[in-house]
Amino acid sequence: MTELLTARQMRDLEQAAIAAGTVTGAGMMEKAGQGVVSEILKRWPELRIKPHRALVLCGPGNNGGDGFVIARLLIRAGWSADVFLSGDPEKLPPDARTNYDRLTTLTDVHAWDAETIRDGARPDVIIDAVFGAGLTRPLPRDIAQVLGARGCRRWKRSYEITRVAVDCPSGLNLDNGMLPFDGDPADEDFNPWPDFVNSADLTVTFHSPKAGHYLGMGPLICGRIAVVDIGLSGEAIERSMAGQPPDPERARLAEPRFAGRPVRRWPGMVLSKNSYAGHKYHHGHVIAFAGGVGRGGAGRLAARAALRIGAGLVTLVCPRAAVMENAMHLNSVMLRGLDDPKDLARVADERVTAFCVGPGLGTGARTRDLVAQVLARAESERDWRRPAVVLDADALTSFADDPGALFAMTHARTVLTPHEGEFGRLFPDLAQSARADASKIEVARLAAARAGCVVLLKGPDTVIAAPDGGATVHAATYNRQAPWLATAGAGDVLAGMIAGIAASPTAPDLIVCAEAATWLHTEAARAFGPGLIAEDLSEMLPQVLRAAQDQPE
Ligand SMILES: NC(=O)C1=CN([C@@H]2O[C@H](COP(=O)(O)OP(=O)(O)OC[C@H]3O[C@@H](n4cnc5c(N)ncnc54)[C@H](O)[C@@H]3O)[C@@H](O)[C@H]2O)[C@@H](O)CC1
Ligand SMILES: Nc1ncnc2c1ncn2[C@@H]1O[C@H](COP(=O)(O)OP(=O)(O)O)[C@@H](O)[C@H]1O
Numbered sequence: 001m002t003e004l005l006t007a008r009q010m011r012d013l014e015q016a017a018i019a020a021g022t023v024t025g026a027g028m029m030e031k032a033g034q035g036v037v038s039e040i041l042k043r044w045p046e047l048r049i050k051p052h053r054a055l056v057l058c059g060p061g062n063n064g065g066d067g068f069v070i071a072r073l074l075i076r077a078g079w080s081a082d083v084f085l086s087g088d089p090e091k092l093p094p095d096a097r098t099n100y101d102r103l104t105t106l107t108d109v110h111a112w113d114a115e116t117i118r119d120g121a122r123p124d125v126i127i128d129a130v131f132g133a134g135l136t137r138p139l140p141r142d143i144a145q146v147l148g149a150r151g152c153r154r155w156k157r158s159y160e161i162t163r164v165a166v167d168c169p170s171g172l173n174l175d176n177g178m179l180p181f182d183g184d185p186a187d188e189d190f191n192p193w194p195d196f197v198n199s200a201d202l203t204v205t206f207h208s209p210k211a212g213h214y215l216g217m218g219p220l221i222c223g224r225i226a227v228v229d230i231g232l233s234g235e236a237i238e239r240s241m242a243g244q245p246p247d248p249e250r251a252r253l254a255e256p257r258f259a260g261r262p263v264r265r266w267p268g269m270v271l272s273k274n275s276y277a278g279h280k281y282h283h284g285h286v287i288a289f290a291g292g293v294g295r296g297g298a299g300r301l302a303a304r305a306a307l308r309i310g311a312g313l314v315t316l317v318c319p320r321a322a323v324m325e326n327a328m329h330l331n332s333v334m335l336r337g338l339d340d341p342k343d344l345a346r347v348a349d350e351r352v353t354a355f356c357v358g359p360g361l362g363t364g365a366r367t368r369d370l371v372a373q374v375l376a377r378a379e380s381e382r383d384w385r386r387p388a389v390v391l392d393a394d395a396l397t398s399f400a401d402d403p404g405a406l407f408a409m410t411h412a413r414t415v416l417t418p419h420e421g422e423f424g425r426l427f428p429d430l431a432q433s434a435r436a437d438a439s440k441i442e443v444a445r446l447a448a449a450r451a452g453c454v455v456l457l458k459g460p461d462t463v464i465a466a467p468d469g470g471a472t473v474h475a476a477t478y479n480r481q482a483p484w485l486a487t488a489g490a491g492d493v494l495a496g497m498i499a500g501i502a503a504s505p506t507a508p509d510l511i512v513c514a515e516a517a518t519w520l521h522t523e524a525a526r527a528f529g530p531g532l533i534a535e536d537l538s539e540m541l542p543q544v545l546r547a548a549q550d551q552p553e
């Protein structure tokens with residue numbers, strides 16, 4: 001799984017490698033520039049045919065330094081390049097200055113002027129090397145005037161101009177995926193979208209992607225992401241393998257890759273039925289709860305998903321009045337009636353290894369009691385650990401008035417799976433800071449630490465965090481978009497899938513189960529495609545599981 005670095009972690013890696021003498025700043029900058037040029041020509045081979053015109057926009061730091069390298073390489077390849085620098089050449093950092101000096105022997109580098117840039121010849125390619133990891137404030141207005149969506153409208157067919165961002169579209173915060181903007185939103189003519197949103201067709205980043213490429217606005221404005229090696233690979237092997245919990249300090253991306261290469265065994269290795277041995281109890285017994293009469297659908301969706309993903313047995317537990325209704329819909333999923341949560345032991349013996357609580361349950365005292373009963377379950381004599389507990393939907397909302405009461409009961413074998421609304425009810429202060437400028441990764445980490453359990457905060461950029469700080473981003477973006485998942489009941493299916501994977505007595509850490517479930521959930525949605533409704537997800541799982549497990553060594 002690829003590590004998602006923060007700007008600071010990337011800087012530290014570079015500094016450490018420079019200090020160790022394995023790379024130099026100038027060497028990395030040269031590789032960065034070369035990498036951008038070769039990615040452009042790889043992505044648009046037609047640009048190789050004859051030289052073209054580039055507009056290279058450079059900033060006052062090392063991102064600008066990359067721009068000077070790119071301009072030099074393009075000019076050497078016969079292109080014409082109009083180069084502009086925002087900032088004082090005398091104040092450039094040393095490596096950027098060296099590349100500025102080399103470039104000025106080939107062409108002029110003009111001082112930034114929005115009007116001059118916009119009145120200049122129409123470029124075929126715009127290189128955005130204004131700000132990268134070092135941006136600390138909103139994009140200054142004179143830069144937004146050029147890079148913002150309105151910026152290049154003066155040119156004919158401006159929408160056909162290829163836009164390439166170096167490290168990120170300038171203005172993007174690489175830690176949180178946000179686009180801080182200047183100006184007063186209260187002003188009548190203020191419109192952050194065309195003014196400040198700078199988007200690219202291709203973003204070329206270095207060594208490893210950064211969190212902001214995958215969070216928030218990042219996927220909307222980066223186009224595609226290409227990662228190029230700048231000589232740091234030997235310095236930083238990924239610190240945790242797929243199938244093992246993430247390193248507490250390094251967030252990662254849930255995907256079947258390690259150290260830049262495809263890993264064929266993930267997520268198959270996380271699933272229970274990956275060897276010939278075992279009977280049904282070896283794969284765990286899940287209990288999913290359903291609501292009262294007429295409200296059983298969500299619980300049934302979760303139960304079916306738990307069975308499809310591989311739990312040995314699944315029982316749906318509902319109020320007695322709803323047994324007949326549920327019986328009409330269920331075959332392989334078993335069914336029991338339960339009115340008083342205190343009688344849980346009657347329907348759930350010690351062989352139950354996972355519970356899924358919340359979908360369709362309704363909010364209130366009964367749901368709170370059920371959650372309390374389930375969370376109070378200790379490890380049994382048969383199993384060395386407590387049953388896993390997935391709390392979703394109404395199991396979360398029922399504690400909106402007193403989240404502390406929930407966190408007093410949650411334990412390390414618990415996963416909370418809130419969408420943003422449910423998250424705001426349990427963690428109002430953290431939701432607030434996420435709306436300001438805290439990264440979704442940091443916010444989920446704080447929530448997991450407070451609740452003492454795994455927190456999975458949903459969305460196209462789902463973040464899964466453990467109390468020790470381990471965090472994974474699951475990206476249903478770029479080439480894994482699955483907008484069809486925004487459909488009622490998709491979350492219930494995910495909760496059931498997590499329970500189904502975690503139920504196995506041999507299941508790995510809960511965060512690892514949650515990563516695999518989230519990835520498979522999106523794979524199922526992608527395999528079905530448009531028109532998906534929640535029922536379809538479980539039915540796509542056999543096909544998705546086959547692809548995940550039947551891989552040659
Ligand atoms: N040797 C290295 O460290 C390498 C750095 N690389 C490039 O260097 C970039 C990071 O370089 P830097 O740390 O110099 O950062 P940047 O070049 O992203 O920006 C830093 C500069 O912008 C100024 N600044 C920040 N926000 C501003 C704002 N809102 N308005 C006006 N000025 C603002 C800062 O004062 C500083 O002068 C990476 O994104 C990458 O493109 C690559 O060349 C790879 C090697
Ligand atoms: N635009 C989207 N792209 C990808 N996944 C999405 C998108 N919108 C929602 N999802 C996913 O779909 C599921 C929806 O869950 P949830 O909001 O709990 O819905 P429900 O309660 O109706 O089941 C989550 O797993 C979420 O991450």
Ligand SMILES: [K+]
Pocket residue numbers: 063128129130131132165166167168169170
């Ligand atoms: K940039």
